[in-house]
Amino acid sequence: xxxxxxxxxxxxxxxxxxxxxxxxxxxxxxxxxxxxxxxxxxxxxxxxxxxxxxxxxxxxxxxxxxxxxxxxxxxxxxxxxxxxxxxxxxxxxxxxxxxxxxxxxxxxxxxxxxxxxxxxxxxxxxxxxxxxxxxxxxxxxxxxxxxxxxxxxxxxxxxxxxxxxxxxxxxxxxxxxxxxxxxxxxxxxxxxxxxxxxxxxxxxxxxxxxxxxxxxxxxxxxxxxxxxxxxxxxxxxxxxxxxxxxxxxxxxxxxxxxxxxxxxxxxxxxxxxxxxxxxxxxxxxxxxxxxxxxxxxxxxxxxxxxxxxxxxxxxxxxxxxxxxxxxxxxxxxxxxxxxxxxxxxxxxxxxxxxxxxxxxxxxxxxxxxxxxxxxxxxxxxxxxxxxxxxxxxxxxxxxxxxxxxxxxxxxxxxxxxxxxxxxxxxxxxxxxxxxxxxxxxxxxxxxxxxxxxxxxxxxxxxxxxxxxxxxxxxxxxxxxxxxxxxxxxxxxxxxxxx
Numbered sequence: 001x002x003x004x005x006x007x008x009x010x011x012x013x014x015x016x017x018x019x020x021x022x023x024x025x026x027x028x029x030x031x032x033x034x035x036x037x038x039x040x041x042x043x044x045x046x047x048x049x050x051x052x053x054x055x056x057x058x059x060x061x062x063x064x065x066x067x068x069x070x071x072x073x074x075x076x077x078x079x080x081x082x083x084x085x086x087x088x089x090x091x092x093x094x095x096x097x098x099x100x101x102x103x104x105x106x107x108x109x110x111x112x113x114x115x116x117x118x119x120x121x122x123x124x125x126x127x128x129x130x131x132x133x134x135x136x137x138x139x140x141x142x143x144x145x146x147x148x149x150x151x152x153x154x155x156x157x158x159x160x161x162x163x164x165x166x167x168x169x170x171x172x173x174x175x176x177x178x179x180x181x182x183x184x185x186x187x188x189x190x191x192x193x194x195x196x197x198x199x200x201x202x203x204x205x206x207x208x209x210x211x212x213x214x215x216x217x218x219x220x221x222x223x224x225x226x227x228x229x230x231x232x233x234x235x236x237x238x239x240x241x242x243x244x245x246x247x248x249x250x251x252x253x254x255x256x257x258x259x260x261x262x263x264x265x266x267x268x269x270x271x272x273x274x275x276x277x278x279x280x281x282x283x284x285x286x287x288x289x290x291x292x293x294x295x296x297x298x299x300x301x302x303x304x305x306x307x308x309x310x311x312x313x314x315x316x317x318x319x320x321x322x323x324x325x326x327x328x329x330x331x332x333x334x335x336x337x338x339x340x341x342x343x344x345x346x347x348x349x350x351x352x353x354x355x356x357x358x359x360x361x362x363x364x365x366x367x368x369x370x371x372x373x374x375x376x377x378x379x380x381x382x383x384x385x386x387x388x389x390x391x392x393x394x395x396x397x398x399x400x401x402x403x404x405x406x407x408x409x410x411x412x413x414x415x416x417x418x419x420x421x422x423x424x425x426x427x428x429x430x431x432x433x434x435x436x437x438x439x440x441x442x443x444x445x446x447x448x449x450x451x452x453x454x455x456x457x458x459x460x461x462x463x464x465x466x467x468x469x470x471x472x473x474x475x476x477x478x479x480x481x482x483x484x485x486x487x488x489x490x491x492x493x494x495x496x497x498x
Contacts, residue, residue: 002061003028003192004049004080004161009058011044013390016382018044020216021058026161029190031183033197033207033224036236037422038394039380040213042196043085046163049194050082051075063160073102079160083150083167085196085393085420086337089138096121096134099153124152129178143335144287148175155182162186165196169419173448173483174286180206198422199449200229212236237424253277255313256442257329257411259298262307267293268466271307275411280433280443282457282474284450285486289463291446292334295413298444299331300324301339311411325354330409332400334416334446340400343389347374347381350388350399355406373402378428394421401432412436415446430456450479462486 006024010017019041026032034042047053049060051069060067062078069075075082089098096118097104105116121134130148138146147167154162168176183193183206197203203210204224212219212235220235227235257275262268268290275281283291296302298309300318308315311327318324324331333339342350348370355369370384377398381391388399397417404412414433418426433456437443447453453460454474462470462485470485 001028002026003063004194005061006045006049007059007061009045009048009055009060011041011048011053011055014382016390018216019048019055022213022216022218024211024218025221026192026194027209028160028192029187030208031187031193031195031206033195033203033210034213035197035200035203035210035232036213036219037424038392039215040236040422041216042213043165043392044216045213046082046165046194046196047084049075050080050084050163052082052084076102076157076159080163081154081157081159081161082163083147083154083165085165085169087143087146087150089141089146089149091137091139093138094134095125095132095136095138095141095149098138098149099124099134099156101153103157120156121152124155125149127155128152128182129175142287142292151179151182159191161192161194163194163196166198166420167195168197168199168202169416173450176202198420198426200232200423203232204229214238233423236422253279253440253442256311257298257444258310258313260308260310262294262297262304262309264293264297264302264304266466268297268463271468273461273468275442275444277410277442278437278440279458280437280445280456282453282460283444283446283463284453284460284482285463286488288465289486290466291463292415294463295331295415295444295446296333298324299329299413301333325407325409328410329413330404330407330411331413332397332404332415332417334419336396336400340403341388341396343387345388346385347379347388347391347399348384351402351406354403369406373406377402394425397421397429398425401429405436409441411442411444413444413446416448417445418447418449418452426452450482453482454479464488 002025004026006022008021008023009019010021011019022041022045036042048055051072051074067078090101099121100117105113107113118134125132128148128151132145132148151167167179186193195207207224209221209223210227211221214236253276255274256277259271259273262271271294285291293302297304300320300323303319309318316327351370351373352366367384374381374384379395379398388396418429433443445456457474460472460474461468462472462482464486465488
């Protein structure tokens with residue numbers, strides 16, 4: 001039985017035809033994958049089904065009846081829940097309040113039952129296998145923690161159709177395994193799942209059917225048993241993609257960044273690290289290992305409590321990103337919306353933001369600079385004045401990278417640089433990182449994707465519970481060995497930043 005049908009759905013935004021007569025049919029109790037490059041229209045279609053935006057044309061059928069959600073609340077009432085790619089939490093509310101917003105447990109006369117809400121929140125989080133305190137404020141959580149809360153929030157609705165838009169983009173291998181077990185349980189209970197992901201290994205592992213979108217149009221719908229990886233990639237991008245990328249870079253240059261005993265209480269302790277010119281130093285670890293906190297301390301987003309940072313042999317004091325940029329350090333942060341992008345500003349202004357100097361702006365030079373960067377990074381836009389927030393996730397990430405590299409740093413920190421971008425953009429990003437290293441840039445790479453770390457890194461450091469516990473050769477080590485070093489020594493790990 002088809003639980004959901006989208007028939008000839010179209011949607012346009014200023015200057016962009018996001019969806020062009022797209023169709024989709026999802027059967028009950030199945031996992032239906034939706035794939036395509038960034039800008040293919042996947043998230044737009046999911047937002048229409050979830051009631052976040054209205055289509056211009058076409059119709060939706062849910063359980064055989066016409067379905068026209070005007071708000072997300074309409075979709076939830078009908079039995080459709082969504083975990084969005086771009087997280088939208090109520091940052092001032094607690095974890096429990098976010099999970100149960102709109103359907104809070106109450107006493108007989110309508111008073112809020114906070115104790116029950118917190119117990120149920122803890123139960124749902126425990127079902128996923130994590131221990132985030134239900135009383136914690138969302139604003140104090142990391143991206144990874146917020147992602148887990150969104151999953152718990154969707155499970156709380158007992159929906160008939162669950163939309164997962166890049167649900168594993170910021171969670172560790174352990175949480176991914178738990179999520180897949182939950183999806184299997186949902187299938188057995190007759191719940192349908194629309195699974196949107198750029199990670200093809202996940203698609204082949206858990207999906208029954210796949211639909212491919214390209215440039216806002218339906219390309220194909222196939223049973224997973226009838227398609228292989230290369231065929232699927234070709235359907236997605238319309239061309240062959242080389243995923244191998246070649247051998248990891250090698251580096252024998254001078255040490256440009258050195259950490260000595262860098263410590264931030266409760267986050268990381270006694271970090272000693274050397275990064276050389278032309279090197280890609282990979283940093284692996286589970287959530288809670290302290291990788292993102294370490295990167296933020298280097299870049300001046302957080303202040304360490306002890307230890308020193310040396311740039312080209314000199315001790316430097318970095319108290320802000322401005323200080324870091326002045327010392328030749330750039331960073332692409334894990335959360336591009338919080339630190340990397342200003343969505344309400346134009347693409348042009350986002351790109352040139354880090355290059356502003358003096359009191360006056362030469363508009364002609366700024367326009368020329370923006371156009372040059374748009375071309376160099378193959379950023380798909382209507383024009384340079386398009387709002388950055390209206391771009392696809394992959395193009396937003398390219399804007400952040402262009403802005404970061406505009407001051408010409410010699411040290412680049414990349415924290416989850418390919419999170420939420422498609423396989424074609426990911427291949428471009430990998431090639432670009434290798435090119436930067438080949439030109440002499442020192443790169444510190446943080447990623448939750450072990451194949452990415454092993455294929456790109458010159459050396460690989462593994463962090464566990466705030467300490468560097470191993471240095472490995474990515475050319476000879478296996479993913480299993482990396483995970484063995486990253487796993488905590490006994491007991492469950494509390495979810496924290498990656």
